[in-house]
Amino acid sequence: MSSLTTLLASTETDGPRIFDAISGIASSMTTIFSFAAIFFGAVFCIMGVTRLMRTAGTEYSSGWGHIGAGVVVMATAVFLPWILGSFDQLGETDPTPSAKPSSTTSPEPTSTAAPSTAPETVQEPADLTWLLVVLGIIGALILAAVLIWILIAATGRARRSIRAARKEAEVERAGRERIATAWQAFHDRHNELLRKIVHSETDWDSLFFLPALTDPNVPQTYAMLRAMRAAGTQRDTAGELPANLPLDVDLTTLPYPKAVEAFAVAWDAAERNARRLGQKGVPHAERKLIKEIRTLLDMAENAAASSTERSLAYRRAQKLIESLETVHVPEKAIAQLEERQQLMITAN
Numbered sequence: 001m002s003s004l005t006t007l008l009a010s011t012e013t014d015g016p017r018i019f020d021a022i023s024g025i026a027s028s029m030t031t032i033f034s035f036a037a038i039f040f041g042a043v044f045c046i047m048g049v050t051r052l053m054r055t056a057g058t059e060y061s062s063g064w065g066h067i068g069a070g071v072v073v074m075a076t077a078v079f080l081p082w083i084l085g086s087f088d089q090l091g092e093t094d095p096t097p098s099a100k101p102s103s104t105t106s107p108e109p110t111s112t113a114a115p116s117t118a119p120e121t122v123q124e125p126a127d128l129t130w131l132l133v134v135l136g137i138i139g140a141l142i143l144a145a146v147l148i149w150i151l152i153a154a155t156g157r158a159r160r161s162i163r164a165a166r167k168e169a170e171v172e173r174a175g176r177e178r179i180a181t182a183w184q185a186f187h188d189r190h191n192e193l194l195r196k197i198v199h200s201e202t203d204w205d206s207l208f209f210l211p212a213l214t215d216p217n218v219p220q221t222y223a224m225l226r227a228m229r230a231a232g233t234q235r236d237t238a239g240e241l242p243a244n245l246p247l248d249v250d251l252t253t254l255p256y257p258k259a260v261e262a263f264a265v266a267w268d269a270a271e272r273n274a275r276r277l278g279q280k281g282v283p284h285a286e287r288k289l290i291k292e293i294r295t296l297l298d299m300a301e302n303a304a305a306s307s308t309e310r311s312l313a314y315r316r317a318q319k320l321i322e323s324l325e326t327v328h329v330p331e332k333a334i335a336q337l338e339e340r341q342q343l344m345i346t347a348n
Helices: 002-054 064-084 086-091 129-202 204-209 219-238 255-277 284-300 307-322 331-347
Strands: none
Touching: 002 064, 002 129, 064 129, 129 204, 129 219, 129 255, 129 331, 204 284, 219 255, 284 307, 307 331
């Protein structure tokens, strides 16, 4: 009986000490886990922000998962003290003292004492400074994350705008270069057609074997000459590339390219007609005369012949050319023949 009484007495004496120890451990763990949660939450947020900055401006951005995990971990710094603080309530003792049973019986009767009211214990308010600090840190980190997100979003949008502007400028430049190249192609084609005209008017083989190509009395040739003059007029008045043309413009609808296209079509028609006719309209006697003229021209241009032979060949060929009736010899060909004769005389 005495051992049981001793055990109960020791329990009543050491119980508050055990709960005080547990309360101290809980308080220490609260501080440690709170700072650990803030640290690891900040690490997760930094990792998330780093991923966002790396993937900014791309279609797939990652990092929000890390930021969310960091916010959740830091939020545990608020709720963890409430969980661990439950040990403080277990360690609180009843402020009303309990009566201890007496082990000995008093031989003398005692008078009953008037019950006295135990003084009420006033519990001091808990110090919540650490909670305010933790909430401030979490709020600052959340605000920093929001500001960083805004900065990253603005930077990504600016990068996309810059890339779009550069791409648009490249498309614009490529379109302008394409239009300028196409416009220059019309000038080159015009020059090539003019060279063909000059060749047909100065080449003796073309003059003698394709006489319809230089005869304005032939309808196809006349239409070609008119188209040539129209293209020349358009080059003088509208030969420059107009400014501020749309990129999808059809240049063939503009006056000068349209005139060049018409000139090319007319030339092809006149050349086909001349090749089809050949020397059909040239009389037999004049064909023999053309053959003699061609022989004289070959002699006049032969460097192995003497100057006298060449001079006589030039004069004889010129007289025979003037006697042609069905073959039209342009003035350019006659002027070229006279120029060659003059050069030969000057050289001698």
